[in-house]
Every structure is written in C-alpha cells, then in structure tokens.
Amino acid sequence: MCGTENEAAGQAPNSAHPAQNHNPDTSPYQRTEDDNLSNVGRYKIIESTLREGEQFANAFFTTEMKCKIATMLSDFGVDYIEITSPVSSPQSYEDCKTICKLGLKAKILTHVRCNLEDAKKAVECGVDGVDLVIGTSSFLREYSHGKSMEVIQKTAIEVIEYVKSKGVEVRFSSEDSFRSDLVDLLTLYKAVDKAGVGRVGVADTVGGATPRMVYDLVRTLRRVVSCDIETHFHNDTGCAVGNAISALEAGATHIDTSVLGIGESALPHPPSCGNGITPLGALMARMVVSAPEYTKSKYNLKMLKEIEEYVASCVQVNIPFNNPITGATAEKPGLLDGSTVTHKAGIHAKAILANPSTYEIIDPSLFGLTRYISITSRITGWNAVKSRVVQLGYELTDDQIKEVYVPIPPDQWSGSRRELALTFRNRTFKIKQMADIRPLAIDDTDSIIHAYHLNLQQEKVASTA
Amino acid sequence: MCGTENEAAGQAPNSAHPAQNHNPDTSPYQRTEDDNLSNVGRYKIIESTLREGEQFANAFFTTEMKCKIATMLSDFGVDYIEITSPVSSPQSYEDCKTICKLGLKAKILTHVRCNLEDAKKAVECGVDGVDLVIGTSSFLREYSHGKSMEVIQKTAIEVIEYVKSKGVEVRFSSEDSFRSDLVDLLTLYKAVDKAGVGRVGVADTVGGATPRMVYDLVRTLRRVVSCDIETHFHNDTGCAVGNAISALEAGATHIDTSVLGIGESALPHPPSCGNGITPLGALMARMVVSAPEYTKSKYNLKMLKEIEEYVASCVQVNIPFNNPITGATAEKPGLLDGSTVTHKAGIHAKAILANPSTYEIIDPSLFGLTRYISITSRITGWNAVKSRVVQLGYELTDDQIKEVYVPIPPDQWSGSRRELALTFRNRTFKIKQMADIRPLAIDDTDSIIHAYHLNLQQEKVASTA
Numbered sequence: 001m002c003g004t005e006n007e008a009a010g011q012a013p014n015s016a017h018p019a020q021n022h023n024p025d026t027s028p029y030q031r032t033e034d035d036n037l038s039n040v041g042r043y044k045i046i047e048s049t050l051r052e053g054e055q056f057a058n059a060f061f062t063t064e065m066k067c068k069i070a071t072m073l074s075d076f077g078v079d080y081i082e083i084t085s086p087v088s089s090p091q092s093y094e095d096c097k098t099i100c101k102l103g104l105k106a107k108i109l110t111h112v113r114c115n116l117e118d119a120k121k122a123v124e125c126g127v128d129g130v131d132l133v134i135g136t137s138s139f140l141r142e143y144s145h146g147k148s149m150e151v152i153q154k155t156a157i158e159v160i161e162y163v164k165s166k167g168v169e170v171r172f173s174s175e176d177s178f179r180s181d182l183v184d185l186l187t188l189y190k191a192v193d194k195a196g197v198g199r200v201g202v203a204d205t206v207g208g209a210t211p212r213m214v215y216d217l218v219r220t221l222r223r224v225v226s227c228d229i230e231t232h233f234h235n236d237t238g239c240a241v242g243n244a245i246s247a248l249e250a251g252a253t254h255i256d257t258s259v260l261g262i263g264e265s266a267l268p269h270p271p272s273c274g275n276g277i278t279p280l281g282a283l284m285a286r287m288v289v290s291a292p293e294y295t296k297s298k299y300n301l302k303m304l305k306e307i308e309e310y311v312a313s314c315v316q317v318n319i320p321f322n323n324p325i326t327g328a329t330a331e332k333p334g335l336l337d338g339s340t341v342t343h344k345a346g347i348h349a350k351a352i353l354a355n356p357s358t359y360e361i362i363d364p365s366l367f368g369l370t371r372y373i374s375i376t377s378r379i380t381g382w383n384a385v386k387s388r389v390v391q392l393g394y395e396l397t398d399d400q401i402k403e404v405y406v407p408i409p410p411d412q413w414s415g416s417r418r419e420l421a422l423t424f425r426n427r428t429f430k431i432k433q434m435a436d437i438r439p440l441a442i443d444d445t446d447s448i449i450h451a452y453h454l455n456l457q458q459e460k461v462a463s464t465a
Numbered sequence: 466m467c468g469t470e471n472e473a474a475g476q477a478p479n480s481a482h483p484a485q486n487h488n489p490d491t492s493p494y495q496r497t498e499d500d501n502l503s504n505v506g507r508y509k510i511i512e513s514t515l516r517e518g519e520q521f522a523n524a525f526f527t528t529e530m531k532c533k534i535a536t537m538l539s540d541f542g543v544d545y546i547e548i549t550s551p552v553s554s555p556q557s558y559e560d561c562k563t564i565c566k567l568g569l570k571a572k573i574l575t576h577v578r579c580n581l582e583d584a585k586k587a588v589e590c591g592v593d594g595v596d597l598v599i600g601t602s603s604f605l606r607e608y609s610h611g612k613s614m615e616v617i618q619k620t621a622i623e624v625i626e627y628v629k630s631k632g633v634e635v636r637f638s639s640e641d642s643f644r645s646d647l648v649d650l651l652t653l654y655k656a657v658d659k660a661g662v663g664r665v666g667v668a669d670t671v672g673g674a675t676p677r678m679v680y681d682l683v684r685t686l687r688r689v690v691s692c693d694i695e696t697h698f699h700n701d702t703g704c705a706v707g708n709a710i711s712a713l714e715a716g717a718t719h720i721d722t723s724v725l726g727i728g729e730s731a732l733p734h735p736p737s738c739g740n741g742i743t744p745l746g747a748l749m750a751r752m753v754v755s756a757p758e759y760t761k762s763k764y765n766l767k768m769l770k771e772i773e774e775y776v777a778s779c780v781q782v783n784i785p786f787n788n789p790i791t792g793a794t795a796e797k798p799g800l801l802d803g804s805t806v807t808h809k810a811g812i813h814a815k816a817i818l819a820n821p822s823t824y825e826i827i828d829p830s831l832f833g834l835t836r837y838i839s840i841t842s843r844i845t846g847w848n849a850v851k852s853r854v855v856q857l858g859y860e861l862t863d864d865q866i867k868e869v870y871v872p873i874p875p876d877q878w879s880g881s882r883r884e885l886a887l888t889f890r891n892r893t894f895k896i897k898q899m900a901d902i903r904p905l906a907i908d909d910t911d912s913i914i915h916a917y918h919l920n921l922q923q924e925k926v927a928s929t930a
Contacts (some may be wrong), residue, residue: 059466165589169723208754210707210711210714210751210755211676211677211710211711212676212680212706212711212714215677232689235787235789236746236750236789236827237747237750237751237754237755237789238705238706238707238709238744238748238750238751238789239706239707239751240703241702241703241704241705241707242675242676242703242704242707242708242711243707245675245676245704246676246677246707248674249675249677260787261787262787275787275788275789278786282702282703283703285701285702285703286675286702286703289673289702290675290702302888317786318783318786320785320786320787320788321782321783321785322700322726322740323740323785324700324701324702324725324740356540362606362701393613
C-alpha cells in the first residue's frame with residue numbers, strides 16, 4: 001500500500017473534486033490513521049428506487065408513478081435520484097426526459113453501461129449526472145462482458161471525458177467490487193480519478209460483504225482517490241445497513257438506497273422479489289441515531305411513512321411488519337391505533353415511563369408517531385397498567401393500580417368481555433391472569449380499568465351520601 | 466487497558482470454561498492482535514423466539530405452540546432454546562416445566578432477573594441453564610433498579626454460585642451494555658468470570674450499536690474473560706446481522722436469534738411490533754456465506770421456511786416480502802410458482818445463465834428452492850428470453866430468440882392476450898416493447914414463445930410438404 005499511497009500523495013490536487021478528505025500534497029507521514037476519515041455527519045443519499053427498485057420483480061412504474069416518486073423523494077431531501085437507463089426501452093427514454101424536466105431540487109442521475117452510445121443517450125435526456133457501471137470481478141470478466149482491465153480503463157476514460165465535455169456530472173463504478181482483484185480495482189479507480197470523475201462507486205452486487213470488509217476496502221480506496229466515494233450494498237445477507245454505516249465511517253460520501261429496499265437480489269427469493277439494497281427507512285433509523293442533528297435538519301422525516309406507503313402500493317407489497325420505524329401489524333387484536341410505539345415487558349415498561357430514552361433511542365415524534373405501552377400480555381408489569389390508566393385519564397393510586405395486577409384464583413378465569421368487566425368491578429378479576437388464558441384486546445383491558453374506576457367513584461358517592 | 470490485560474493474563478486458568486480463546490498463562494506480549502479471535506467458523510445459536518419473541522406485541526403462544534416451536538428449533542439444530550421466565554406468570558411456569566420434559570437435543574434455558582428467588586424458580590423447572598440479566602447502564606441504574614455496581618456484583622456472584630451448586634449452567638448478562646460504563650462493565654464481567662460463570666452476555670438493548678462498536682467492545686471483553694461470550698442485538702437501526710457477524714469476528718461464541726426476528730423494540734413501530742432482534746433466517750443467510758461448511762453441516766437449512774411459516778401463523782403476521790431467503794410476494798402477476806429465484810435485469814440474467822455463482826452467493830437448493838429468470842420486464846435482455854425458451858423445452862436458435870426481442874413499431878402495441886399471441890405469431894409482436902405498455906404475466910410471454918415456436922413448426926411442415 002505504501003507505494004500506492006505515495007503516488008496518490010504525489011498526485012496534483014484536483015479542485016473539481018468536492019469531497020477531498022485528505023490533502024494529496026501532504027506527506028503520507030503527516031496523515032494519521034483516522035484523519036477526518038468519517039463522513040457519518042455529512043453523508044449524502046443517492047435514491048435508486050426508480051433504477052434499482054425497477055429491477056424488483058413486481059415493479060412496473062408508470063410515468064405518473066415515476067414523477068410522483070421522484071417528487072416525493074426530492075421533497076424528502078435526498079441529494080440525487082437515480083433512474084433506469086434511457087437505453088433500456090423507448091418508454092424509459094421518454095420517462096427520463098420527463099423527470100429531468102420536473103425541475104426538482106434533487107439532481108437526476110441515470111445509470112448506464114460504460115460505453116459512448118449509452119452515455120450519449122443519457123446526456124441527450126438532460127440528466128444532471130451519468131452513473132457509469134461495468135463489471136470488474138474475474139467472475140464478471142469471464143462470464144459477462146469478457147473485457148480485460150486495460151480495455152475497461154481505456155473505455156472508461158473515453159466515456160468520462162465525453163460526459164464531462166457536455167458539462168454533466170459523471171460517476172464510474174465497478175460491479176461486484178468485493179470479488180474484484182484489489183490491485184486492478186485501485187489501479188482503475190486511480191486512473192478515472194485522475195481523469196476527473198466526480199465519484200467512484202463501490203458495489204456489493206451479490207450482497208456478500210461484511211461490515212469489516214467494507215470498512216477495509218473503503219478506507220483503502222479513500223487513500224487512493226480524492227473524488228467522492230459512492231457505495232451500493234445489496235441486502236442478501238442482512239448487512240446492507242451495517243455496511244452503509246461502516247462505509248461512511250471509512251470515508252465514503254454517498255449511500256445508495258431504495259424505498260423499502262426494493263431491488264434485484266442475488267438470493268433465492270421465492271417466487272420473486274429479492275431483498276434489494278439498503279432501505280431508505282432503515283438508513284434513516286440508523287443515521288438519526290448516528291448523526292441526529294444533520295439527519296433531522298436535512299431530511300423531512302415525517303414524509304417517510306407516506307413515501308413508503310406509496311411505493312408499496314405501486315409495487316403491490318405490504319409494508320413488512322418489522323419494517324424499521326414504520327412497520328406495523330395493523331388490524332390485530334391488542335393494538336390501539338395506527339401511530340403508536342409499543343412496549344410490552346414489565347421491566348422495560350417501568351423504565352420507559354420513568355425516562356423514555358432508557359429504551360428508546362429514537363424519538364417517535366420525529367417521524368410523526370407517538371408512544372404506547374402495551375398492557376395486555378402475561379408479561380406486562382403493573383407499571384404498564386399504570387401508564388394506560390394515565391393515558392385514559394383516570395386518577396388511581398399506585399395501590400389501586402397494583403390491585404388490578406395481583407393474581408386471582410384460576411376458577412375465576414373465564415367469561416365474556418362483559419362478564420370480565422363486571423367481575424372486575426367486583427374486584428375479583430385481574431388483568432395479568434386473564435392474559436394467561438387468551439390474548440387481551442386493548443379495549444378489554446380498557447373496559448376493565450374503566451369499570452374499576454367507575455366502581456371506585458360509585459363507592460365514593462355512596463360513602464359521601 | 467494494559468493493566469486490565471495484565472491482570473487477566475495473571476489469572477489462574479479455569480478448565481471449566483469451554484471457549485478459551487487465549488491462554489491466560491501466556492504473557493500478553495506473546496499474544497497477537499487477531500490470535501484465534503474469530504469464532505465465525507464455530508458459532509452457536511441461542512434461539513429466543515420463546516422468550517424475546519414472546520415480548521412481540523402479537524405473540525400469544527399456547528403450550529402446544531411453544532412445544533412445537535421448541536421441537537422444530539431443536540430439530541433445525543440450534544444449540545440452546547431460551548424461554549420466558551417461569552416467574553412471569555403461572556402458565557409460563559407450567560410451560561417451562563413442560564418444555565424441559567420434551568427431551569429435546571437442544572438445551573433449554575430460561576431468562577430471569579438476577580435474584581435468588583427467580584433463579585430458584587428457574588432451577589425448580591428443570592432447565593439446563595439459567596440466563597441471568599441485570600441492567601448496568603447509568604440510565605438503567607438511575608431509572609430502573611437503582612442499584613450500584615457493587616450491589617450488582619455481590620448479588621450476581623451469590624446467584625451464580627447458587628445455580629452452579631445445583632449443577633445447572635449459568636450465564637450473566639448486562640442489559641444495555643453499549644451505554645454502560647466500560648470499566649464498570651469489564652470489572653463486573655471479570656468478577657463473574659472468576660466466579661465460574663459459563664457465559665457472559667453483551668446486549669444492545671436499544672438497538673443503537675454499530676458493527677464497529679460491537680467489534681471493539683467484544684474484542685476488549687475477549688481479553689478480559691475466558692468464559693463464552695453471548696451477544697444479543699436489537700434491530701432498531703437495521704444492524705442486528707452486521708453486528709452479529711462483527712461480534713463473532715471479535716471472539717463472541719453465541720448469537721441470540723428469534724424466528725423472523727420477532728421481539729420487543731426500542732423503536733416507534735405503529736401500532737406495535739418492533740423489529741426485534743437478529744432474525745434466525747437472516748443469520749443463516751449471512752453464515753452460509755461466511756462459514757458455508759460449518760453452517761451446512763450443523764443446521765437443517767431446508768426446515769427454515771417451515772419454521773418461519775409456523776411462527777408467522779402463531780403471531781399472525783405475514784412473512785415480509787423482503788425476508789432473507791424465504792421472502793415472497795405470492796399471488797402477484799408475473800410470477801411462476803412458489804419456490805423460485807428471480808432475476809430480472811438483462812445484464813445480470815446473461816451472467817447468471819453462464820454461471821449462477823456470478824450473481825448468486827447462496828445456492829437456492831440448500832434451502833430447497835430453485836432458480837428462475839424473469840423475462841417479463843422492460844429491462845429484460847434477450848438472454849433471459851433464451852433461458853425461458855430453454856425452460857419451456859423449445860429448441861430455438863439464438864437468431865430466432867433475438868427476433869422475439871427486437872423492437873417493433875408502437876402502432877402495433879395493443880390488443881388482448883390472445884391478440885398479442887396471434888400478432889406475435891405473425892412476427893410483428895415482440896416481448897420487450899410489450900412490457901413498456903403493461904406488466905406482462907409470465908404466461909403472456911409463455912404464450913408468445915409457444916405461438917412463435919408453433920408457427921416455426923407449421924412453416925417447417927409446410928416447406929417439407
């Protein structure tokens with residue numbers, strides 16, 4: 001690595017490159033290991049729902065859908081919107097031109113094969129930037145395009161120079177970067193960096209990279225090029241978000257995302273789908289924790305749910321129950337409404353009530369959501385019951401609430417909801433043991449609390465009279 | 466850190482500890498940075514669907530469900546099955562005893578608060594091991610149990626000694642380990658290690674840790690204790706799998722999982738749910754890539770789909786469309802059957818056909834699945850059409866297949882499916898431009914290919930006659 005670094009250090013600084021993370025004029029001995037390496041606090045997003053997402057098996061975006069998705073993403077605050085190559089079909093060509101004419105705040109990119117013909121079509125459409133891609137792993141060289149690295153480099157520089165001459169931004173990316181020969185990859189990237197490319201891209205096309213592999217490769221690349229570094233992570237082995245944060249820590253500048261992560265997959269997804277790339281929502285969950293101020297000020301987080309719901313409807317999927325931030329199992333018993341956070345275990349509920357940040361690292365209100373403590377399970381603690389009592393607006397003492405929670409004899413564990421409420425009014429029914437018998441709906445427990453409260457008031461009235 | 470390391474090195478070796486990754490008799494100067502650090506090739510799973518998963522808002526497991534889930538997981542090959550504390554309800558107590566009596570290959574653990582009363586209840590049920598847990602972060606000390614570290618340590622050792630005296634395995638874990646004071650944490654773990662605990666646990670209770678934070682903490686802990694190290698990652702910021710592989714790389718021995726990742730969440734999940742912990746399926750996707758031989762020989766991977774489907778039915782959720790390995794968007798147009806892999810983009814389909822490993826790092830057949838290339842999209846290449854032709858068993862030359870793929874005039878882009886097939890038979894309709902008009906069902910394209918082939922045969926018969 002020393003030779004490469006020395007050469008990189010000896011290279012003339014290129015003022016056209018926006019993300020200069022180190023000064024190439026400085027002696028390598030003056031550079032410390034982690035010198036300004038991290039871009040966690042200033043990351044940018046290249047949103048690829050309209051390119052990577054269009055490779056999702058269910059994706060068939062009409063022109064109207066594409067324009068609406070692009071507009072929402074631009075309003076959300078992403079820096080770039082990447083769309084399908086205009087070469088791939090006549091409609092893709094027309095849609096590319098239409099989206100470029102929308103006048104969005106976000107820049108419009110299109111993703112084309114690294115050849116002059118494709119690049120010309122892209123420029124013709126009026127895009128702000130062209131993303132060039134070519135496979136560089138030995139697998140892809142042998143089985144896909146069969147070109148040698150020398151030919152790749154020559155073609156790349158020719159195409160880059162053409163795109164630049166048209167005043168358009170240009171990125172050069174390998175495919176399958178983690179299975180490419182490291183020296184080939186660095187040599188190629190150094191050459192395109194010197195040719196004035198705006199960004200180089202690292203892509204984990206098969207989704208097999210681990211966070212430490214990513215950190216190591218990006219950190220090495222960061223020392224070789226002075227341009228921006230874009231990263232693209234498939235999620236086949238569940239590491240797309242972990243890889244994204246590791247890439248930013250190592251000096252990457254841009255993360256590719258798609259809404260709900262939709263995209264093509266290298267993995268067996270029956271009957272289709274793929275688990276795609278780094279999801280926009282999951283990345284927001286990660287970054288609002290890692291870089292809260294930047295993330296909150298730059299992105300319109302309250303739009304996330306609406307964007308996810310719209311894209312889900314376009315590609316005819318349900319939002320996964322475990323989707324970061326906006327996931328839901330709607331219309332199930334035991335749930336209150338469509339915009340709440342649930343905590344269930346007693347030990348956690350107690351701490352949450354004392355201080356929400358104990359178990360919540362993300363403030364739900366940032367995403368337009370509110371907090372809710374579930375009290376219907378057998379593992380509910382009395383603190384959770386107390387919370388619900390407060391939510392319902394009743395004034396009960398701790399002793400009274402604990403009474404709701406104390407076990408009662410099993411022979412009294414039956415009856416309809418109305419009978420349960422009546423029995424509870426007689427102080428023989430308690431929430432916790434009921435939950436051992438069957439799942440409680442939230443309104444079951446609400447009925448019980450209401451009945452208990454009503455009974456107390458009646459007693460009070462009776463004693464006063 | 467030096468002082469701590471020297472003391473750890475000076476500690477007498479404890480032969481009862483199975484996962485001795487370093488020899489404490491050796492001078493620290495003889496130890497290299499990565500000396501046998503990684504456990505990627507010998508990881509173990511603690512499956513917590515019946516404990517962590519029971520904290521999922523929709524989870525209400527009957528005794529029958531619990532026994533079936535435990536049996537399936539044991540047959541799948543997990544090392545440990547963790548179940549809800551017998552203290553949490555009378556039914557949980559009975560179920561714990563019932564599961565212990567099943568005689569499963571997997572060891573049964575229960576997860577209790579770190580006090581003698583809870584530990585006694587656990588031992589009473591006949592478990593193989595007791596998992597003790599206590600909060601140690603300043604947040605939890607202040608807002609949850611309010612105990613000082615000294616009291617925690619004294620209680621922990623007392624409870625550990627009791628459980629060991631009963632011939633039962635014992636683990637000690639902090640909660641919220643990543644927000645605990647590092648010196649407090651290491652001091653406590655060193656003390657319980659010395660007291661003969663079988664495992665210590667590191668838990669990212671709020672799901673905020675990054676892979677590099679995990680690697681650093683586990684690597685440090687690996688030098689301080691000689692017992693096993695269990696790790697528990699919540700998925701609130703999408704890093705639960707990335708954190709698990711990083712933990713194993715740093716010397717952790719056990720990963721906690723749940724089926725579909727169900728569990729409680731620290732994040733706002735409306736109206737409920739949580740995205741839980743490291744999902745068993747996603748971990749398998751990761752590990753079959755990182756440690757293929759070990760993973761394939763130890764786990765019955767073909768059972769994964771069945772287990773996920775059963776647990777999903779118990780908790781009334783759908784398998785997410787983007788679930789690793791088994792995810793699906795069933796009953797959607799354009800899909801062939803319920804057990805296939807789909808690839809869509811032309812450039813990828815071409816390489817896949819030449820060599821599947823180009824874009825697939827996991828062999829679908831390991832999970833009982835097969836490969837399928839989608840040909841119905843506007844971004845389909847002619848190689849994908851060729852693949853489908855071969856799948857259908859037709860013999861067409863490359864030139865004939867390319868003819869199917871060549872664009873035709875837009876004024877012929879309309880008609881019913883039957884009309885399309887008829888038009889195609891006249892060689893004026895082509896798959897690719899059809900896909901610009903509307904999404905094609907797989908049988909649309911099959912009809913077209915069939916019609917084309919039929920037409921060729923008729924021409925052949927006509928010319929022979």
